Amino acid sequence: MKHKPLSGRTALITGASAGIGYATAEELASMGARVVVTARRSPLLHSLVQAIEAKKGEAKACVLDASNLEQIMRVWEQSVAWAGKLDTVVVNAGRGLAGGLLSSDASQWEQIYKLNVLGAAHLMRLAAEHMVQKGGGDIVVLGSVSGMNISPFSGFYGSSKFAITAAAEALRREVAAKSVRVTVVKPGIVLSEFQDQAGYEPGLAENWQAKFGKLLEPQDIARAIGFVVSQPPHVHINDIVIRPTGQDYP
Numbered sequence: 433m434k435h436k437p438l439s440g441r442t443a444l445i446t447g448a449s450a451g452i453g454y455a456t457a458e459e460l461a462s463m464g465a466r467v468v469v470t471a472r473r474s475p476l477l478h479s480l481v482q483a484i485e486a487k488k489g490e491a492k493a494c495v496l497d498a499s500n501l502e503q504i505m506r507v508w509e510q511s512v513a514w515a516g517k518l519d520t521v522v523v524n525a526g527r528g529l530a531g532g533l534l535s536s537d538a539s540q541w542e543q544i545y546k547l548n549v550l551g552a553a554h555l556m557r558l559a560a561e562h563m564v565q566k567g568g569g570d571i572v573v574l575g576s577v578s579g580m581n582i583s584p585f586s587g588f589y590g591s592s593k594f595a596i597t598a599a600a601e602a603l604r605r606e607v608a609a610k611s612v613r614v615t616v617v618k619p620g621i622v623l624s625e626f627q628d629q630a631g632y633e634p635g636l637a638e639n640w641q642a643k644f645g646k647l648l649e650p651q652d653i654a655r656a657i658g659f660v661v662s663q664p665p666h667v668h669i670n671d672i673v674i675r676p677t678g679q680d681y682p
């Protein structure tokens with residue numbers, strides 16, 4: 433059988449029922465990893481498992497609300513039990529929110545932080561403890577260009593991505609010497625369910641397309657994640673910014 437770059441490796445991906453997470457699960461599985469796919473929508477996860485198995489890959493679905501610490505801990509234990517060990521964890525589940533401090537829906541602020549920051553940080557901590565103990569691994573965190581520049585259309589959401597980017601860099605410094613690579617992937621505009629979930633005004637995506645040209649697809653980010661985690665152990669791409677070619681800002 434042909435050797436694949438991630439043969440013998442295992443990965444857990446959050447937010448795998450759609451968009452970047454779904455594409456990343458397919459990409460890592462096609463590179464030979466056994467994958468645990470998690471999200472809230474069980475039927476979509478099961479379709480993904482079937483799609484991976486149809487290509488002779490191995491996958492397990494676990495329903496997870498990634499903003500809930502109890503569920504994160506339970507799914508973590510189930511995943512380690514199934515996989516034996518976890519080499520790669522992609523901390524991807526997240527959601528956007530239209531508007532800045534004045535114009536966004538403040539009733540959603542807590543949930544945004546519970547998912548994009550606290551849930552993500554708890555999973556990063558579990559993954560880092562596990563990987564330090566086993567002597568290495570990859571933690572890939574989805575940041576955003578809105579987590580490095582102030583977004584003109586989703587500034588409050590962007591603040592959650594600034595926070596998790598800072599937490600990821602703090603973790604990188606804590607575990608770099610233990611062969612654990614913590615990478616932040618910062619996408620520009622990727623067409624997915626994200627825009628509807630964030631509550632962006634209708635037509636915004638079309639306006640971006642007119643201004644920036646072809647926008648990114650989830651597979652464009654998934655390929656980059658596959659590239660990052662398949663580097664030799666002494667090479668760490670600390671962070672990576674991926675924009676549609678025509679996107680100047682954010």
Ligand SMILES: NC(=O)c1ccc[n+]([C@@H]2O[C@H](COP(=O)([O-])OP(=O)(O)OC[C@H]3O[C@@H](n4cnc5c(N)ncnc54)[C@H](OP(=O)(O)O)[C@@H]3O)[C@@H](O)[C@H]2O)c1
Nearest residue numbers: 447449450451452471472473497498526576622624625626
């Ligand atoms: N799209 C962009 O332009 C863009 C740009 C920069 C960064 N990002 C970041 O990239 C990541 C993925 O975005 P995407 O574009 O793939 O978005 P998406 O298409 O909306 O997918 C989001 C995924 O997260 C899951 N999710 C949402 N809330 C969850 C919760 N409480 N618990 C568990 N899973 C949850 C969703 O699954 P369920 O609903 O089934 O739970 C879905 O699988 C996010 O962190 C986002 O902030 C996106």
